[in-house]
Amino acid sequence: MTRVIPMILEKSSLEQRGTNLILHGTGRFDLDATLDCGQAFRWKKGGDEKWRGIVGRHALCVWQHGDSVVFENTSAEQFRTVWQPYFDWERDYDTINKVLSCHPVLSEIVAFSGGIHILRQEPWEALCSFILSQNNNIPRIKGIIDRLCQQFGSPIEGGYTFPTAHDLAKRTVGDLSPIRCGFRAKYVLDAAEKVSDGRINLSALPSMPLDRALECMQTVNGVGPKVANCALLYGCGRIDCFPVDVWIRRAMDILFDGKLPAVAEPYAGIVQQYIFHYARMTKLNI
DNA sequence: CGCCAGGCTTCTA
DNA sequence: TAGAAGCATGGC
Numbered sequence: 001m002t003r004v005i006p007m008i009l010e011k012s013s014l015e016q017r018g019t020n021l022i023l024h025g026t027g028r029f030d031l032d033a034t035l036d037c038g039q040a041f042r043w044k045k046g047g048d049e050k051w052r053g054i055v056g057r058h059a060l061c062v063w064q065h066g067d068s069v070v071f072e073n074t075s076a077e078q079f080r081t082v083w084q085p086y087f088d089w090e091r092d093y094d095t096i097n098k099v100l101s102c103h104p105v106l107s108e109i110v111a112f113s114g115g116i117h118i119l120r121q122e123p124w125e126a127l128c129s130f131i132l133s134q135n136n137n138i139p140r141i142k143g144i145i146d147r148l149c150q151q152f153g154s155p156i157e158g159g160y161t162f163p164t165a166h167d168l169a170k171r172t173v174g175d176l177s178p179i180r181c182g183f184r185a186k187y188v189l190d191a192a193e194k195v196s197d198g199r200i201n202l203s204a205l206p207s208m209p210l211d212r213a214l215e216c217m218q219t220v221n222g223v224g225p226k227v228a229n230c231a232l233l234y235g236c237g238r239i240d241c242f243p244v245d246v247w248i249r250r251a252m253d254i255l256f257d258g259k260l261p262a263v264a265e266p267y268a269g270i271v272q273q274y275i276f277h278y279a280r281m282t283k284l285n286i
Numbered sequence: 287c288g289c290c291a292g293g294c295t296t297c298t299a
Numbered sequence: 300t301a302g303a304a305g306c307a308t309g310g311c
Binding site for chain 2: 038039130133134135136137138139140141183187221222223224225226227230243244245246247248276280
């Protein structure tokens, strides 16, 4: 049975084909780049070219053909409540990309990275993941997070959930040793304690003034400006955040003489992700 | 093997 | 108060 549902605000449409749901007309959206640009660490691409990952308590297998994206075993209802917000399909990236492209250098970066969407991840998962990311490389971060979920998450069909702050708050550094996250263990535990006992209220962060939200994040031992910005950008939908790491620092100096063009400021977080992907993939060979 | 990784805390001058 | 050292671990 095939049914096509036109979508509000989009040129796209949904088609239910058997148990799979297909989103047509995704334009310039790039699933590979979105899931592999260093913003999320729990997606794996199989030999069958399909991505598998877990968000909340939902396991998903997803792939792309041209401008269609296929969601395995997904209902329209689940798409609307889980995957549409997660993949940030409510946001008008076409218009943002158009606005950015008036700047010559940004235009080149948009041409390269403009298919990326910022994923709306769980705040706790984003905070915890980016604590684990510090002074670390992406393949190893993924391994650590895999082990964290297997050890302390809940088993569900298709894998394990990300452990809650409450789950981790009662653990010790010794408990975390099988995770092999090194000196970061004490930082994760401090974050877990502060989130689970309410000293940090993650649900208040999206609407807080940015400077206060950053300050709040940085009350965690082991969370500085970079991790705080990442947690707010990827976990709280704060696209006004601009995390600066070594790649971004170098790219900003080379591409923009150290200063982000004014036209990019309202979308700083999105542009940051575009630049990060561009910098890593091209190694800034310009 | 040595260098470095989506940094941060702590020590030192 | 700025700048360097130290930190666990392993990918490349």
